[in-house]
Amino acid sequence: MEITLEDTVIEAKGHAWNEGEITVEATCATPGEMTYTCTTCEDTLVVETELDPENHEDLAYMEWQDPACEEDGHTDYMYCAACGRYFTEDGEEIDAADTVLAATGHKWDEGKPTDDGGIVYTCTVCEQTKTETDESGTGVLDAPTGSLLLLRVAVA
Numbered sequence: 149m150e151i152t153l154e155d156t157v158i159e160a161k162g163h164a165w166n167e168g169e170i171t172v173e174a175t176c177a178t179p180g181e182m183t184y185t186c187t188t189c190e191d192t193l194v195v196e197t198e199l200d201p202e203n204h205e206d207l208a209y210m211e212w213q214d215p216a217c218e219e220d221g222h223t224d225y226m227y228c229a230a231c232g233r234y235f236t237e238d239g240e241e242i243d244a245a246d247t248v249l250a251a252t253g254h255k256w257d258e259g260k261p262t263d264d265g266g267i268v269y270t271c272t273v274c275e276q277t278k279t280e281t282d283e284s285g286t287g288v289l290d291a292p293t294g295s296l297l298l299l300r301v302a303v304a
């Protein structure tokens with residue numbers, strides 16, 4: 149029987165890829181890789197996979213820090229440096245702002261009079277002091293402050 153040239157060609161079947169296996173796990177910041185292997189010729193095909201937003205690359209626990217008088221503190225939370233997101237310990241995503249414990253401000257005591265007619269207040273928390281002019285003692289402040297300056301100059 150006569151055959152045509154076309155009949156002699158057996159078409160390439162194409163690779164028969166298997167189901168593939170994950171060769172590189174995707175993280176929240178880096179795509180993974182899926183490798184397929186041909187069941188016939190064992191050729192491999194590597195396909196990049198999507199990010200896995202739940203698989204954090206660089207998750208760290210941040211300990212609770214009480215706020216100070218002038219410095220903010222923060223709650224305890226989890227922070228991933230790779231994707232820059234914040235989470236509760238249960239993995240629930242939160243805003244960075246939700247972790248902030250605002251600075252409390254100084255808690256001044258009732259104040260003590262100073263020799264030069266002012267009042268010195270002491271913070272009951274951090275012991276910082278501030279001096280305010282005694283409103284009843286107008287004009288009294290200038291001279292003693294001046295002499296204090298002179299005294300400093302003399303010592304130096």
Ligand SMILES: [Zn+2]
Pocket residue numbers: 162163164186187188189190191
């Ligand atoms: Zn093949």
Ligand SMILES: [Zn+2]
Pocket residue numbers: 176177203204205206228229230231232233
């Ligand atoms: Zn992450």
Ligand SMILES: [Zn+2]
Pocket residue numbers: 217218253254255271272273274275276
């Ligand atoms: Zn204070």
